Amino acid sequence: MASRIGAAVHAHRTAAGMSLSELARRADVAKSGLSQLESGRGNPGVETVWALATALGVPFSALIDPTEPEETLVRAGEGEATRADAATYAAVVLSHSPAGVRRDLYRIDAEPSPARVSDPHAGGTVEHVVVVTGRARVGRTEDPVELGAGDYLRYPGDVPHLFEALEPGTSAVLVSQQV
CATH class of the missing domain: 1.10.260.40 (lambda repressor-like DNA-binding domains)
Structure with missing residues (x-):
């Protein structure tokens, strides 16, 4: 990689x-x-x-991630994970932006540890998170929201933001969109 x-x-x-x-x-x-x-x-x-x-x-x-084929299957636990340096947090790209589209789809796997704090992304970036398993604090660093399995949050990704697993085995789906 x-x-x-x-x-x-x-x-x-x-x-x-x-x-x-x-x-x-x-x-x-x-x-x-x-x-x-x-x-x-x-x-x-x-x-x-x-x-x-x-x-x-x-x-x-x-x-x-290289250009993806027309059909892609990524089973649970598969895919190349990019790991955070300071948190027990891994992101697997499930689908990246095709030409003319500015959005990426990730699976997040995280364990309780210090929060994964992200610097602001490009202007206009919006992130969407759905927690699949466990619980997490997610969103703008100054006002994160606690989410449980099935909860969804949309927040600006062009400001400092975080993802912090609150339970072992926390997973989420994240869509990063540039508008």
């Missing part, structure tokens, strides 16, 4: 006409780490990938 992410970052950075130094500055990551990532030697956490996607103005999935 690291080499795929590195190649995608390089391709999007080059297409944007952005230098390695400029992307590192915009994403607030070390230039040396970015260079290693682009060469396929890095192992970025979900926070780094989000920061790079935001700085490049592309959906998160554009950096971690």
